Amino acid sequence: MGATPNGFNLDSTGKRIVVDPVTRIEGHMRCEVNVDEQGIIRNAVSTGTMWRGLEVILKGRDPRDAWAFTERICGVCTGTHALTSVRAVEDALGITIPNNANSIRNIMQLNLEIHDHVVHFYHLHALDWVNPINALKADPKATSELQQIVSPSHPMSSPGYFRDVQNRLKAFVESGQLGLFKNGYWDNPAYLLPPEADLMATTHYLEALDLQKEIVKIHTIFGGKNPHPNWLVGGVPCPINVDGTGSVGAINMERLNMVSSIIDKCMEFNKNVYIPDVVAIGGFYKNWLYGGGLSGKSVMAYGDIPENPNDFSAENLYLPRGAIINGNLNEVHDVDQRDPEQVQEFVDHSWYTYGEPGKGLHPWDGVTEPKYELGPNAKGTRTNIIELDEAAKYSWIKAPRWKGHAMEVGPLARYVVGYAKGHEDIKNQVDGLLRTMNLPLTALFSTLGRTAARALESEYCGRLQKHFFDKLVQTIKNGDSTTANVEKWDPKTWPKEAKGVGATEAPRGALGHWIKIKDGRIENYQCVVPTTWNGSPRDVAGNIGAFEASLMDTKMERPEEPVEILRTLHSFDPCLACSTHVMSPDGHEMANVKVR
Amino acid sequence: MSQIETFYEVMRRQGITRRSFMKYCSLTAAALGLGPAFVPKIAHAMATKPRTPVIWVHGLECTCCSESFIRSAHPLAKDVVLSMISLDYDDTLMAAAGFQAEAALMDTIEKYKGNYILAVEGNPPLNEDGMYCIVGGKPFVEQLKMAAEHAKAIISWGACASYGCVQAAAPNPTRATPVHKVILDKPIIKVPGCPPIAEVMTGVITYMLTFDKMPELDRQGRPKMFYSQRIHDKCYRRPHFDAGQFIEHWDDDNARKGYCLYKMGCKGPTTYNACSTVRWNEGTSFPIQSGHGCIGCSEDGFWDQGSFYNRLTNIKQFGIEENADRVGMTAAGVVGGAVAVHAAISALKRAQKKNQEKVEG
Numbered sequence: 001m002g003a004t005p006n007g008f009n010l011d012s013t014g015k016r017i018v019v020d021p022v023t024r025i026e027g028h029m030r031c032e033v034n035v036d037e038q039g040i041i042r043n044a045v046s047t048g049t050m051w052r053g054l055e056v057i058l059k060g061r062d063p064r065d066a067w068a069f070t071e072r073i074c075g076v077c078t079g080t081h082a083l084t085s086v087r088a089v090e091d092a093l094g095i096t097i098p099n100n101a102n103s104i105r106n107i108m109q110l111n112l113e114i115h116d117h118v119v120h121f122y123h124l125h126a127l128d129w130v131n132p133i134n135a136l137k138a139d140p141k142a143t144s145e146l147q148q149i150v151s152p153s154h155p156m157s158s159p160g161y162f163r164d165v166q167n168r169l170k171a172f173v174e175s176g177q178l179g180l181f182k183n184g185y186w187d188n189p190a191y192l193l194p195p196e197a198d199l200m201a202t203t204h205y206l207e208a209l210d211l212q213k214e215i216v217k218i219h220t221i222f223g224g225k226n227p228h229p230n231w232l233v234g235g236v237p238c239p240i241n242v243d244g245t246g247s248v249g250a251i252n253m254e255r256l257n258m259v260s261s262i263i264d265k266c267m268e269f270n271k272n273v274y275i276p277d278v279v280a281i282g283g284f285y286k287n288w289l290y291g292g293g294l295s296g297k298s299v300m301a302y303g304d305i306p307e308n309p310n311d312f313s314a315e316n317l318y319l320p321r322g323a324i325i326n327g328n329l330n331e332v333h334d335v336d337q338r339d340p341e342q343v344q345e346f347v348d349h350s351w352y353t354y355g356e357p358g359k360g361l362h363p364w365d366g367v368t369e370p371k372y373e374l375g376p377n378a379k380g381t382r383t384n385i386i387e388l389d390e391a392a393k394y395s396w397i398k399a400p401r402w403k404g405h406a407m408e409v410g411p412l413a414r415y416v417v418g419y420a421k422g423h424e425d426i427k428n429q430v431d432g433l434l435r436t437m438n439l440p441l442t443a444l445f446s447t448l449g450r451t452a453a454r455a456l457e458s459e460y461c462g463r464l465q466k467h468f469f470d471k472l473v474q475t476i477k478n479g480d481s482t483t484a485n486v487e488k489w490d491p492k493t494w495p496k497e498a499k500g501v502g503a504t505e506a507p508r509g510a511l512g513h514w515i516k517i518k519d520g521r522i523e524n525y526q527c528v529v530p531t532t533w534n535g536s537p538r539d540v541a542g543n544i545g546a547f548e549a550s551l552m553d554t555k556m557e558r559p560e561e562p563v564e565i566l567r568t569l570h571s572f573d574p575c576l577a578c579s580t581h582v583m584s585p586d587g588h589e590m591a592n593v594k595v596r
Numbered sequence: 597m598s599q600i601e602t603f604y605e606v607m608r609r610q611g612i613t614r615r616s617f618m619k620y621c622s623l624t625a626a627a628l629g630l631g632p633a634f635v636p637k638i639a640h641a642m643a644t645k646p647r648t649p650v651i652w653v654h655g656l657e658c659t660c661c662s663e664s665f666i667r668s669a670h671p672l673a674k675d676v677v678l679s680m681i682s683l684d685y686d687d688t689l690m691a692a693a694g695f696q697a698e699a700a701l702m703d704t705i706e707k708y709k710g711n712y713i714l715a716v717e718g719n720p721p722l723n724e725d726g727m728y729c730i731v732g733g734k735p736f737v738e739q740l741k742m743a744a745e746h747a748k749a750i751i752s753w754g755a756c757a758s759y760g761c762v763q764a765a766a767p768n769p770t771r772a773t774p775v776h777k778v779i780l781d782k783p784i785i786k787v788p789g790c791p792p793i794a795e796v797m798t799g800v801i802t803y804m805l806t807f808d809k810m811p812e813l814d815r816q817g818r819p820k821m822f823y824s825q826r827i828h829d830k831c832y833r834r835p836h837f838d839a840g841q842f843i844e845h846w847d848d849d850n851a852r853k854g855y856c857l858y859k860m861g862c863k864g865p866t867t868y869n870a871c872s873t874v875r876w877n878e879g880t881s882f883p884i885q886s887g888h889g890c891i892g893c894s895e896d897g898f899w900d901q902g903s904f905y906n907r908l909t910n911i912k913q914f915g916i917e918e919n920a921d922r923v924g925m926t927a928a929g930v931v932g933g934a935v936a937v938h939a940a941i942s943a944l945k946r947a948q949k950k951n952q953e954k955v956e957g
Contacts, residue, residue, distance in 0.1 A: 018694065018695075018733075019693055019694035019695075020694055020730075020731070020732050020733055021687050021693065021694065021697060021698075021731050021732060022693055022694070023687045023688070023689075023690050023691075023692065023693040023694075023697050024687075024688065024689065024690070024691075024693070025688075026658075026659045026688070027654075027657075027659065028654070028687075028729060028730060028731060028736075030730065030733070049729070049730035049731070050656060050728065050729045050730070051721075051728045051729075051770065052656050052721075052728070052762075052763040052770060052772070053763060053769035053770055054762065054763065056767065056769050057762065057763070057765045057766065057767070057768075057769070057899075061903075062903040062905070064903065064904075064905060065903050065904050065905070068891060068904060069762060069765075069899070072658050072660070072761070072762040072790065073658060074658050074659070074660075075657075075658040075659045075660020075661070075662075075663050075664075075791060076658075076659050076660075076663055078660060078663065119666075123666075123689065124688075124689075127691045168678065172678055175646070175647070176646075177646060177647055177649070177682035177684070178682075178684075179647075179677060179678075179681075179682045179683045179684060180677065180683050180686065180689050180690045180691060181691050182684055182690070182691075182692065182700045182703075183691070183692035183696040183697065183699055183700040183703075184691035184692050184696075185691070185692070185696070206674050209666060209672075209673055209674045210672060210674065212666065212667075213666070213667040213668070213669060213673075213794075213877065213878070216667065216877060217877050217878070217880045219877075220876050220877040220880040220881045220886070221880060221881055221886065222886060223883075223886055223888070224876065224881055224882055224883030224884070224885060224886035224887070224888055225871075225876040225877065225881070225882060225883055225886075226667070226876065226877055227660040227663045227664055227667075227791055228660055228790060228791065228893075229886075230883050230886065230887075230888035230891070232846060232888065234846065235846065235847065236887075237846065237886065237887040237888035238886045238887040238888075239847050239851040239852040239887050240852070241852040241853070244852065244853070245853050246852060246853030246854040246855075247852075248854070249832075249833070249853070249854025249885065250851075250852055250853075250854060250887070258880075370724070372724050372727055380733060382725065382727065383725050383726065383727060383734060383735055384733055384734050385730070385733035385734075386733060396728075481852070482847060483846075483847050484846040484847035486845050486846050486847070489845070489846065560695075561696070562693055562694055566693055577656075577657065577658045577659065
């Protein structure tokens with residue numbers, strides 16, 4: 001097989017290991033690797049195993065409704081697709097939003113980043129590093145001491161507290177019904193934490209579970225519910241009324257106070273628990289620096305969180321925008337989602353066809369025709385796959401490329417771009433963390449680096465949330481309570497044809513929606529989402545995607561137990577429902593889908 | 597917390613007294629036709645019995661149901677998972693993956709035949725031999741059928757499992773199909789919504805554990821306790837509807853006063869759910885309270901009823917005592933525009949009153 005253009009040596013002669021389902025992710029995913037005699041991964045294949053077809057469903061609908069449909073692409077990163085969608089529609093129709101709507105949208109988006117990162121770390125990722133069974137051996141007093149060293153300001157640190165949690169855990173394990181911990185890899189030597197650290201982290205798993213339901217109440221206040229709050233083209237649906245008749249039913253002082261107290265809780269948790277845990281757990285694993293993949297080569301971010309409304313220039317965004325290729329951190333390229341030569345999707349190894357091989361399409365002109373077929377070297381049958389043939393089509397995920405390059409997106413990509421651009425907050429955070437952990441900058445390009453970047457970003461987003469809350473209050477104080485611009489609400493005011501792009505930084509990375517509107521209806525809708533970038537299959541030139549690249553050359557302690565594979569895949573926080581919804585804008589092609 | 601938390605202890609922690617617990621055991625004994633001698637035995641069983649195994653599978657979905665479930669405040673999600681049920685398979689949260697995950701599933705089915713609850717999030721697509729949703733190399737629909745075969749009961753979480761939801765919206769390219777159209781021989785509880793309210797989800801599960809029976813269901817298979825009334829029936833903005841006070845444009849003065857969202861397309865009048873009573877995220881708010889109309893996410897086919905901002909014109913003022921079944925049966929024959937007329941009359945009355953005030957003032 002040999003070297004890929006993006007610099008990985010593939011060798012599929014060793015033993016094939018299949019992981020399906022990959023669990024603790026959103027949606028459905030499969031992974032296959034070949035390991036050599038030393039248990040080192042020499043070939044990696046990642047497959048999206050679900051497909052929903054949302055874009056074809058959107059065709060012909062009211063563009064003002066699109067946020068609700070696209071929001072249902074994902075209930076984990078809930079709201080981020082909705083925000084991207086209203087931005088795309090507003091861009092197409094030339095709708096500007098008021099200052100308060102910008103602040104509220106930013107608070108909601110930042111709130112999602114924090115919620116998503118916290119839930120990801122504690123409830124989807126932690127069990128790759130933390131062994132809750134081993135926590136039973138911990139001394140609660142020593143755990144208390146550890147907690148106070150790791151995070152002196154965290155109030156929940158008494159020996160009695162840890163003893164209670166340990167007893168509860170003990171009762172749970174002794175009941176013989178292990179529930180979610182059943183069949184875990186608890187005696188695998190890949191787990192390195194001492195029992196006290198395991199007990200501390202398991203305790204925080206439960207604390208975070210309690211906290212996450214509080215974090216999202218900001219969505220509930222502004223959007224009425226979570227998951228899936230409500231959004232509005234032209235602004236936000238919640239009116240502000242701080243002192244007039246009926247203010248009890250609007251955003252008023254009581255609601256603002258609640259938002260403010262939740263923002264404080266987020267900041268406290270980041271400071272007292274999340275960041276210290278990542279440092280403490282990371283400290284025990286700092287020699288496990290596998291998983292860099294594309295992060296040191298090619299990364300991309302669209303940028304997000306505009307200070308001023310309706311201005312998406314890079315200088316106006318708190319989360320950075322840019323692309324780095326071939327590991328050259330000295331040059332950050334600008335990214336333009338409108339340029340037909342920049343973002344393109346390929347389907348040579350995906351279960352779709354463009355009719356001709358090697359063709360790439362910009363999302364505004366995207367075409368999708370599903371074509372489910374296994375390659376000649378696949379093992380099993382079409383409804384009972386034993387092993388895939390990656391030389392042929394093998395995934396429901398398309399292969400997006402930026403100027404032909406496979407890119408990694410996500411918190412680490414944002415932080416690498418930010419670092420390279422000299423983003424002050426990001427640079428300070430990264431340098432500080434590396435200093436604390438006594439690690440060089442190169443350590444950032446790893447599974448651990450991805451996990452750490454997410455924690456740092458959660459902390460940064462907490463501060464930004466506070467900034468936009470203060471801004472919201474200041475604007476109201478200045479006498480402006482406007483939350484929506486309805487000038488172009490009526491479709492009669494729209495041009496006959498229009499097209500637009502919406503871009504955000506979803507928790508998992510760069511997210512773009514491309515819309516074409518004709519006669520007041522959606523003519524074409526395409527989303528290219530973070531996990532499509534990261535989970536991308538190979539392209540016609542042979543470049544492997546970010547998931548696949550990150551697994552390469554990792555040593556597995558026990559190849560039959562996929563702890564290391566899960567660790568690295570989870571560090572991306574995969575979201576398969578997002579990545580595999582992609583579908584044709586041309587509804588008539590659906591006639592090709594056989595109904596059996 | 598030094599012992600195994602049993603069902604009884606969880607009940608105690610939730611404020612149920614020993615006395616109520618014993619009364620519950622006597623009632624259970626009586627209901628089963630057993631004499632008073634059996635009461636201590638039932639009490640003993642309740643105080644020591646193993647947690648009910650739950651298998652939670654995922655088809656085509658967006659995971660919003662799982663996310664909602666972990667938002668539950670009473671009971672807390674951690675208490676449900678650690679002390680009330682045994683969540684033996686859930687690919688979103690479980691530690692094991694691949695072979696070991698599948699083994700956990702098979703082991704639970706084998707060990708608890710006829711005694712586990714199957715919770716389904718999402719739905720199976722039937723086009724392309726089911727391969728639009730693959731689990732363990734095979735169509736999800738096979739996993740669903742296998743897990744359903746020996747389940748005691750099935751819970752269809754959310755709009756996907758109950759009705760099909762967004763991937764089943766026209767033209768439903770994957771032929772995403774609700775659970776009850778694939779599994780025909782098991783009791784199925786539908787808990788619709790996109791997602792359902794967290795406390796409704798945990799409420800349904802704890803009801804089954806506490807009373808050891810299926811909740812009472814309406815004709816569509818939804819628990820009556822949460823789905824027998826419309827959002828509109830219990831909406832705190834209802835007086836504004838009755839008074840003809842409506843929001844005319846987003847963020848207008850009426851919006852800031854909290855008037856009725858009917859003219860902005862609110863589907864509260866035709867949506868059966870507990871949003872206006874239980875509310876969301878520990879009672880923090882619900883869509884109408886936060887200024888957006890209800891989009892009807894717990895109703896069958898809500899994606900294909902026109903824009904979310906189109907005003908309902910096909911409802912009339914049926915009384916709140918009507919239940920979903922009767923409305924379901926009569927909806928087709930409803931006179932269009934009845935509400936619009938009602939609204940116009942209210943507005944007229946209001947205008948007259950204003951004029952009067954002006955004259956008097």
